[in-house]
Amino acid sequence: MTEPRCARLLNVDSNETYLRAFASVFDIELSEVVEDLAYQAIDLWDSVGHMELMSTLEDLFSIEIDIDDIIDFSSVAVGREILRRYGVPI
Amino acid sequence: MEVKASVHETRNLGVRCAEVTLTRHDEEFELIAVKNDFDFITARLPIAHLAASKSLYEQGFHRYETQYSLRCSLTPLDNDIDEDSSVAELNYPDALRALRQHGFSIKSDRLALLGTFRPEVLLRRFCFWLGDEVRKGAIFREVQRRGVPVGFFLGREVSGAPHVAFSGVYDDCFNPTAGRSIETHMLKWASSFSRAIDVTVSSNNLSALRLHLQFGFNIRDAKEIFLWTNLERNLAIDI
Numbered sequence: 001m002t003e004p005r006c007a008r009l010l011n012v013d014s015n016e017t018y019l020r021a022f023a024s025v026f027d028i029e030l031s032e033v034v035e036d037l038a039y040q041a042i043d044l045w046d047s048v049g050h051m052e053l054m055s056t057l058e059d060l061f062s063i064e065i066d067i068d069d070i071i072d073f074s075s076v077a078v079g080r081e082i083l084r085r086y087g088v089p090i
Numbered sequence: 091m092e093v094k095a096s097v098h099e100t101r102n103l104g105v106r107c108a109e110v111t112l113t114r115h116d117e118e119f120e121l122i123a124v125k126n127d128f129d130f131i132t133a134r135l136p137i138a139h140l141a142a143s144k145s146l147y148e149q150g151f152h153r154y155e156t157q158y159s160l161r162c163s164l165t166p167l168d169n170d171i172d173e174d175s176s177v178a179e180l181n182y183p184d185a186l187r188a189l190r191q192h193g194f195s196i197k198s199d200r201l202a203l204l205g206t207f208r209p210e211v212l213l214r215r216f217c218f219w220l221g222d223e224v225r226k227g228a229i230f231r232e233v234q235r236r237g238v239p240v241g242f243f244l245g246r247e248v249s250g251a252p253h254v255a256f257s258g259v260y261d262d263c264f265n266p267t268a269g270r271s272i273e274t275h276m277l278k279w280a281s282s283f284s285r286a287i288d289v290t291v292s293s294n295n296l297s298a299l300r301l302h303l304q305f306g307f308n309i310r311d312a313k314e315i316f317l318w319t320n321l322e323r324n325l326a327i328d329i
Contacts, residue, residue, distance in 0.1 A: 039183065047182040047221030051214075055101075067213055071186045 015090045017060055018083065022076060025053045038075040061088045091116045093124050096132070098222065102215040103207060105129040105321065117141040121149050125318065130206075133316040143314065151316040154200040156293040160307035164281040167274070175235045175271040177279075185230035185242070186217060192239055193261030198294040206321050220244065223255045231279065233272045240268035243276045252280035252287045258298075269301050277305065 022033040026044040039045055045053070054070050057063070057079075063086045065073070073079045080090055092111040099107035108128040110121065112135035119142075124131060133151055135142045143153070180188060196202050201212055224230070228246035232239050243257035257276055259268045280287040289307070291299045 040181075047224040048218070050182070051218045051221050064210070067186075067190060067210070067217070070217065071183055071190060074183070 014061070014088055018057070018080065018088070018090045019076075021053065021056045021060055025049060025056050033076060035077040035080075036075060039073075057083065061086070063088065091119050095128070098218070099130070099132075099215075102218045103130065103201075103211060107132070110134070112136075112139070112142050114139060117145070119145060121318075125149075125320070129320055131318045133318070134313045135316070137312045137314050139314070143316075146316045146318075149318070151318040153314060153316050154203055154294075155315045157313045157315055158291050158293065158299060158309050159288060159311040159313075160291060160302050161286055161288050161310050162277065162302070162305060162307040163286050164277060164284060166281050167278040172271055172274050175233055175240075175275065176237075177275050178232045178234060180230045180232050180242075182221060182224045182230070185220065185224075185232075185244075188230075188232055188239060188242070188260075189216075192263065194258055195261050198292060200292070200294065200315060200317065203294065204317055204319070206319050219255075228253075228255060231275065233268075233275050235265055235268065235271055238265075239263070240265055241272045243272055243279075245276065245279060247283060250284065252284050254280075254287070254289055269297070273301055273305050 019030060019033045022028070022037065023030045026042055026049060028042065028044075037045075039050060050073070051070075054065055054073065058065055061083065063083075065082070065086070069082045069085075073082055083090055091113070094109055096107040096109045099109075106128045107130045108124055110124065110131060110133040112119070112133060114136055116135070121131070131151075133146055134157075135146070137156060146153075196212060196216060199212065201207055201215070202209075207215075220230070223244055223246065226246060228244050230242055230244050232242045234240060239260060240263040241257070241259040243254055245252055245254045247253070254276060257272055259272065265271075277287065288310075289302065291302055293299070
């Protein structure tokens with residue numbers, strides 16, 4: 001499977017790119033991005049933050065996330081499963 | 091004439107967006123510089139401003155709707171005014187889920203009429219826009235009749251006044267009284283803290299306009315909306 005373009009540019013693996021997206025959008029430390037980090041668990045992961053996260057992940061992995069998956073993307077762990085379905089190797 | 095970059099619309103649509111506001115005094119104006127800097131421009135002007143309309147047409151703009159500003163004076167409504175209907179407050183994901191499940195047509199939206207942006211992009215724009223309202227404190231209130239969801243209104247209080255960003259009937263609802271139930275609950279909510287409510291309704295949604303007038307709203311103002319874009323029709327635009 002081809003590694004997404006942005007991940008190569010960042011020279012980090014896809015999983016770290018995935019986790020860094022949360023840290024960047026929600027302005028938290030990478031160490032705080034744990035698997036059970038969930039929607040509304042932190043202030044910035046609210047309705048708008050959620051959409052910003054979706055856009056960021058789409059840019060990073062060159063994918064378009066379906067609206068049903070946007071709705072179901074409730075945590076780091078669930079999001080990982082969703083992105084795998086789009087061929088993102090995380 | 092006022093020209094400003096539309097930060098939110100740029101984020102929502104993924105292209106450079108601007109808003110132009112024209113007054114009665116703007117009869118001769120040139121928008122070449124704005125068209126060079128932006129991909130999508132929304133122009134608002136007073137109705138029946140023929141000189142400005144002509145100028146916009148000549149500069150490649152097209153009229154897409156009239157936006158009516160409506161106001162209704164409120165009196166406290168009885169709690170049992172509609173015994174068959176009720177309201178449930180949904181959080182953001184559940185609101186999106188409800189809209190997805192029951193369907194919510196945005197065919198009358200001027201961007202849908204424009205035809206430049208794919209439906210997925212317009213849906214994404216709606217999600218962002220709904221999210222913005224929720225972040226500002228709006229609550230998505232789903233109206234149900236005899237337990238069946240029929241539609242919703244999205245409202246918040248702004249400086250003591252009710253602000254309804256959106257309301258509508260779900261696509262899968264065929265109850266002819268759904269609109270009245272939603273309107274009743276919206277007015278009931280607003281009358282609990284205000285003596286008046288202002289809403290904006292598009293000329294592209296005549297049934298909504300008719301309903302509001304039936305409920306006692308009066309037209310206070312109207313604006314013509316023109317659009318311009320340098321993007322191809324149905325262009326695949328990704329955010």
